[in-house]
Each structure stands twice: as C-alpha cells, then as structure tokens.
Amino acid sequence: MTYAVLTLLYQYYLSQYDVAKNENDRFTEVVASQTQKTIIFFGHSSEIQPHESEPSYKLFVNQKYVARVVEGCNAVSVMILFVAFVLAFKGKLITTMIFKLSGCLLIHLLNIIRIALLSIALFYYPQHEHILHGVIFPLVIYGVVFLLWIIWVNKFSVYAKTTSTR
Structure with missing residues (x-):
C-alpha cells in the first residue's frame, strides 16, 4: 500500500511538468547539477x-x-521502493524515521557519485x-539498497527483535 501511495504522489509531482514542452522536474535538475559538480570535484570539466x-539534461x-x-x-x-520495504517491516517510530531519511540520503549521494563515475567512464570507454550503464552501475545502487534492507530487517525491525529472542 505504501509503495502505491508514494508512487501516486510522485506521479502527481511529475504531472506538474509539461513533457511536451521538455520541462524537467526540479529533483532531476538538482541531480544533474550535483552530478556536474561531482565530476568537477573528480578533476574533469563538466557542464549540463x-x-x-x-525532458532531460545533456551532461x-x-x-x-x-x-x-x-x-x-x-x-x-x-x-x-526502499521506504516502502522499510515500512513493511516495522520498527520503532524514531528508528524508522532516521533509517528512512538516512537511507534515502545515502541512496541520493551514491546515485550522484554513480552517475558522475559512469559519465567519466563513458568519456574514456564509450564502447x-x-x-x-546496464549492468555495473545499476548493480551498485540496487546492491546498496538490498544491503540496507538486510540491515533493517536484521537489526532494527520488529521482526529482528522477535527472531533474536528464540
């Protein structure tokens, strides 16, 4: 249910932008800008x-x-998807909030680094x-999410507490 509600809210957010006019949503713009700055941090020139x-940004x-x-x-x-999974395996309210926010921040930061490194790699190895793009870099982001889920279920969720008492 959480996944459906959050997805509908996100679709509503995206509907505020006109695809026919090539309008980009604000969060994608932030990701593109932060990726550009990360590429520069890694010692390359970059622009978007x-x-x-x-509706996209050229990098x-x-x-x-x-x-x-x-x-x-x-x-x-x-x-x-990450938040919906965490909520499906409940934990204490404050722990859940901190884990969701920290996890989303980590996913965001890793995603920026992932796109930056992918772009630099494509500069040198376009072949x-x-x-x-299709294997290595998706594996990074989904691999981290999977590890976060394992940590959540085994350390912080109610399920972890019931299984640790056995």
Missing part, C-alpha cells in the same frame, strides 16, 4: 544543458556530450556503455 528535444565531460540525465536517473523510484 537542458536537452532541446526531450558533458571535458566538453564531450556523454550522457543524458532523465527523470529515471534521479533515483526517486528507488527511494520509494562499454552497455555493460557500464
């Missing part, structure tokens, strides 16, 4: 530009167009786009 023909590394940052890159759907 709104895409002319679709440049060392003046080379290497990637598009689209709404699906902002990891909000991953955060929704490996499929494996980089």
Whole structure:
C-alpha cells in the first residue's frame, strides 16, 4: 500500500511538468547539477544543458556530450521502493524515521557519485556503455539498497527483535 501511495504522489509531482514542452522536474535538475559538480570535484570539466528535444539534461565531460540525465536517473523510484520495504517491516517510530531519511540520503549521494563515475567512464570507454550503464552501475545502487534492507530487517525491525529472542 505504501509503495502505491508514494508512487501516486510522485506521479502527481511529475504531472506538474509539461513533457511536451521538455520541462524537467526540479529533483532531476538538482541531480544533474550535483552530478556536474561531482565530476568537477573528480578533476574533469563538466557542464549540463537542458536537452532541446526531450525532458532531460545533456551532461558533458571535458566538453564531450556523454550522457543524458532523465527523470529515471534521479533515483526517486528507488527511494520509494526502499521506504516502502522499510515500512513493511516495522520498527520503532524514531528508528524508522532516521533509517528512512538516512537511507534515502545515502541512496541520493551514491546515485550522484554513480552517475558522475559512469559519465567519466563513458568519456574514456564509450564502447562499454552497455555493460557500464546496464549492468555495473545499476548493480551498485540496487546492491546498496538490498544491503540496507538486510540491515533493517536484521537489526532494527520488529521482526529482528522477535527472531533474536528464540
């Protein structure tokens, strides 16, 4: 139920932006901007530009167009899935709130680093786009979410408390 409600709320948020006019949502814009700054932190020049023909941002590394940052890159759907799972395995209210917020922040930070490293890798190894974008980098973000779930269920959820007394 939580997943459905959060997804509907997110879809409502996205509906405020006109795809026909190539409008990007604010969170995707923040992700693109923070990714650009991270690439610069890693020692490369970078810039972002709104895409002319679709709702996305063009991401440049060392003046080379290497990637598009689209709404699906902002990891909000991953955060929704993470939060829904945590709520499905209840814990104490304050612990749940802290874990959800900390987890979402960690997912966001790792996502920015992931996109930055992916973009730099695509600058040097464009021929490996499929494996980089389709396998290695999704494995990182989903792997971390899976580990967070394991930590939650085994350390903080009500389920962890009932199984530890056996």
